[in-house]
Amino acid sequence: MNSYTPATDRHTVEPEKPAPLQTLAGAVGGTRYLPLPTLVADLRSDHAGESGAVMIYRGILAITRDAGVRHFAQQHLAAEARHLSQIEPLLAPQQPSRLLPLWHVAGWLTGALPARVGPRMVYATIEAVETFFDQHYAEQIESIDPHDPHSSHPPLQSVRALLQACRSDEIAHRDEAPALFAAGGRPASLALRCWVWSVGAGSRVAVKICRGI
Numbered sequence: 001m002n003s004y005t006p007a008t009d010r011h012t013v014e015p016e017k018p019a020p021l022q023t024l025a026g027a028v029g030g031t032r033y034l035p036l037p038t039l040v041a042d043l044r045s046d047h048a049g050e051s052g053a054v055m056i057y058r059g060i061l062a063i064t065r066d067a068g069v070r071h072f073a074q075q076h077l078a079a080e081a082r083h084l085s086q087i088e089p090l091l092a093p094q095q096p097s098r099l100l101p102l103w104h105v106a107g108w109l110t111g112a113l114p115a116r117v118g119p120r121m122v123y124a125t126i127e128a129v130e131t132f133f134d135q136h137y138a139e140q141i142e143s144i145d146p147h148d149p150h151s152s153h154p155p156l157q158s159v160r161a162l163l164q165a166c167r168s169d170e171i172a173h174r175d176e177a178p179a180l181f182a183a184g185g186r187p188a189s190l191a192l193r194c195w196v197w198s199v200g201a202g203s204r205v206a207v208k209i210c211r212g213i
């Protein structure tokens, strides 16, 4: 079992590395609480989401020349890349979403388009994305009930710890964005609010799709 190692950004301490999913199969297969296909679907959506998150920040960095936005995006990109590297080994090679190229393009555009408009749109977009990720991880964490004897197997609990660590990073990312947005001093326009709504709705649809494909 790996020991704790220092985090590369300021938000979290890296959790213990979960066992590969093949090992987890013995822990959760056949339970009525968290059947393995459910766990695979959860982790597939996490993997696709983190892949998209990496591309969002890459899209921002490809476009913006604003020093504040670049610093913001670089910090967040490091966390998302770490999340992706921690979740990826939990899936067998054939288990990630087959639509990953689509999620990459969608993620990149979700970062690049707001970056083209300006910092406030970037911060509003990130608040919407990270609000979604917070809720997404919260639902999965809840499904691995620590009081459920079938979920108390150490590998499954280490998955839960990883999801909690990812969630705490997403919450920090979410909470950072509104303060930076408010520094612009203007209320959100109708167009901006429509964009933010579409980002949240698009994220929900994407997760539903990639749980199955």
Ligand SMILES: [Fe+2]
Pocket (backbone or CB within 6 Å): 050, 053, 079, 080, 083, 166, 169, 170
């Ligand atoms: Fe993440």
Ligand SMILES: [Fe+2]
Pocket (backbone or CB within 6 Å): 053, 076, 079, 080, 130, 133, 169, 170, 173
């Ligand atoms: Fe994040």
